[in-house]
Each structure stands twice: as C-alpha cells, then as structure tokens.
Amino acid sequence: MRLENQIAIVTGSGGAGGIGEAIARRFVSEGAKVVVCDIDEEKAQAVAGALGPNATPWACDVSRSDQVEAMVAGVVPMFGRLDILVNNVGFTVPGFLRDLGDEAWHHVLNGCLSSTFYGIRAALKPMREQKSGSIINISSAAGIGGAPGLGAYGAAKAGVVSLTQTAAVENFKSGVRVNCVLPNAATKSLTAWFDATESGRKTRAAIEAYSRCGSPEEIAAAVLFLASDDSAYVNGTVLPVDGGLSSRVACIDATIE
Template sequence: MRLENQIAIVTGAGGTGGIGEAIARRFVAEGATVVVCDIDEEKARGVAHALGPRAVPWACDVKSSARIDAMVTETVRRFGRLDILVNNVGFTVPGFLRELGDKDWHHVLDACLSSTFYGIRAALGPMRNQKSGSIINIGSAAGVGGAPGLGVYGAAKAGVISLTQTAALENFKAGVRVNCVLPNAATKPLLEWFDTTPGGRRTRAAIEAYSRCGSPDEIASAVLFLAGADSSYVNGAILPVDGGLSARQACVDAEIE
C-alpha cells in the first residue's frame, strides 16, 4: 500500500460525492489514517463512518486560521506526525465582476485562498520538524486564464497556484513538497452549477465537446500520486487533470454583453 502508516488531513471531504471524499477514500484504501475535515460535522462523521476506523471526522471552518491550527495541532498530538495535507475546499459566487459586492469578493477569497494559506502555514511546522511531508492544493483552470462569470474564483485560484510555487521553493530542502492539481468539472453538482453562471451553458458544452467531465476518482488518483513516494522529486508542479481541456485554452469563453 502506497500510504501505509501515513497521517493525512483532507479538507472539504464531507459526503457530497465530491473530490475531497474521493481523495479520503483512496488514501484510506492505500493505508493512510485520514482526518476527514468538513465545515459540516454531520457530513464529516458520515464519510468517516463509511471509511472505517482509520478515518477521523473533524468539523472545521477553514476560513478560520485558529481552527485550522487547532486541527493540525490535535492531529499531531494524537498521531505523532502529519505526512499529507490536501487543501481541497472551494467556493464561489458566480457573476460578472460588475455585479459582485465586497462580501462576495471576501467570502470567495477567504474560502479558496486564505484557507489554503492557513493550511500550508499550519502544516509546515510539523512537516519541517519531521523533515518530510507532502501538501497538495486543489486549484482550477480558472486560475490560469480569464473566466467570465468566475472572475473572483479565478483570482483566488491563481493565488493558490502562486502560493503553491512559493511554498514549494521555500520548503523542499526541509523535506516538504508542495504541488497543485487543476481539475476541470469533476462532479455532477459542479456541472449542474455551470448552468447557473453567466454563459455557463457554453462553458459546459465546450468541456463536453473537447473533452469530457472528469470523475472525482480520477482527480483522486493524481492527488494520490503527488502524496506518495513515487513523486518524491515532484515539487512546485501545477498539474492539469482535465482530459486535455487546458490544451485548448485555460478557460472557455462565456457570452459577454
């Protein structure tokens, strides 16, 4: 098993059939003990119960640095180390920039970007002390190109990419690797969500025309690779897992008035 005796935290892993849950499931199957983190305690408990005794539920609002610090501290206290952190939480408010308010901007940046910074910062302490660790951030193709209707989300995910590269450079000699995975639409709820965004139906049609929608398990496979020893020399990588969609362009165009 590729992650035998490893200790991992996966954020946004509540039972929604999404990427975080798929990652947690793969990690447990490969021998890891996984802290299943979600803002919804009931969902975290449900996933942990389904995954068995090596899954531990943890309710945490990742927009709070204090709560992330507490989760990491308790994980290390209980298990003695932290080997893997997956910053998976994502959130957006769809709309053109002219339509969005200050609260929308701050909410999306706090959920997507600030939470990633808090997670990286908290995990680096124990990982640098033990001279090993892998941090995987979940980004988006929206972070590498313009995405009408998803501008705030794209800005946040661009920040995630930059944080990944900087953290990778700052910590590799201390034994810590930091990488980023860029999925396309990888869950049915996300695909359906496209229909609510400006020009979203065109976005969905373009994904389906040039590629296909990925599955959470396919994203989890890439994360598993980055978490384990097979990727020991992979650091600072920004890995598209999108069926080739990004070979066309980072994001497809929406209708703009």
C-alpha cells in the same frame, strides 16, 4: 498500499460525491489514516463513518486561521505526525466583476485562498520538524485563465498556484513538497448544473466538443500520486487534470487538411 500508515488531513472531504471525499476514500484504500475535515460536522461524521476506522471526522472552518491551527495542533499529538495535507476546500459566488460585492469577494478569497495559506503555514511546522511531508493544494482551471462570472474564484485559485510555488521553493531541502492540482468539471453536482441551465448546457457542449468531463476519482488519482513517494522528485508543480482542456488555445480552431 502506497500510503501505508501515513497520516493525512483532507479539508472539505465531508462533501458526499465531491473531490475531497474521493481523495479521502482513495487515501484510506491505500493504507492512510485520514482526518475528514469539514465545516459541516455531520457531513464529516457521515463520510468518516462510511470510510471506517481509519477515517476520523474533524469539524473545522478552514477560513479561520485559529481553527486550522487548532486542527493541526490536535491531529499531530493524536497520530504522532502529519504526512499529507490536502487543501481542498473551495467554492464560488458567481457574478461578473462589475457587479461583485465586497462581501462575496472576501468570502471567496477567504474560503479558497486564505484557507490554503492557513493550512500550509500550520502543516509546515510539524512537517519541517519531521523532515518530510506532502502538501497538495486544489486550484482550478479558472486559476490559469479567465472565466466569465468566476472573477473572485479565479483570482483566489491563481493565488493558490502562486502559494504552491512559493511554499515549494521556500522549503527546498526540508523534505516537504508542495504541489497543486487543477481539476476541471469533475463532480456530479457541477455536471448537473450543466444540464439545468442554458449557460450550463453551452459549457458542457464546449467541453465535450474537445474532451470530456472528469470524475472525482480521476482527480483523487492525481492527488494520490502527489501524496505518495512516487512523486518524490515532483515539487512546486501545477498539474491540470482536465482531459487537456486547459492546454488548448480556444480561439484557434483550424483543422489540418
């Protein structure tokens, strides 16, 4: 058991079949007590119920700093400490920059980026006091390169990378580590979209020409590594978990004869 008796919050883990749910499931299987945080209380209860007594549902809108503060302030006395926070909530409103409205921009920035800041800030207090902790932020390949139609999302996810690095260097020697994972197409809902639309089919073909889609469990395995003491010397890292796709320079397609 790599997380025996560790206390973890995983935001956005009420989404059945999502990355957060897979992280929560893996953490519980490794001995952690997990707070299944989601804006949708019923979904959080359903996932926590399925995971058993070591999962606790928690309704929280992570785009609201008061709710994030209240969650951490509630979890710490309930369990005595907070060892792991996974800032997993993220979503997009698709649209080219030239068409993107202010409301959509702020909605995505609040949900993906401000939420991560609120989580880091809230968790640092108990983690710095106990002189240990691991914060893992979920970014995206769209945070390290341009993706058409994902302008607000990519900007937010690039911000998540920056927040990770700043939080890591600001907390050197505190015992708290902050790292970041960049998943690629890893959920059934996303891969279902690949089959449902022409641009989705083209996206899948482009991915599969070089690599493959992933699974929530493969993302959860990387998050487990960053949460556990196996990564004690890993801090401020930005880890793509994407079958290598983000390391490829797309415009060069030469073969070696």
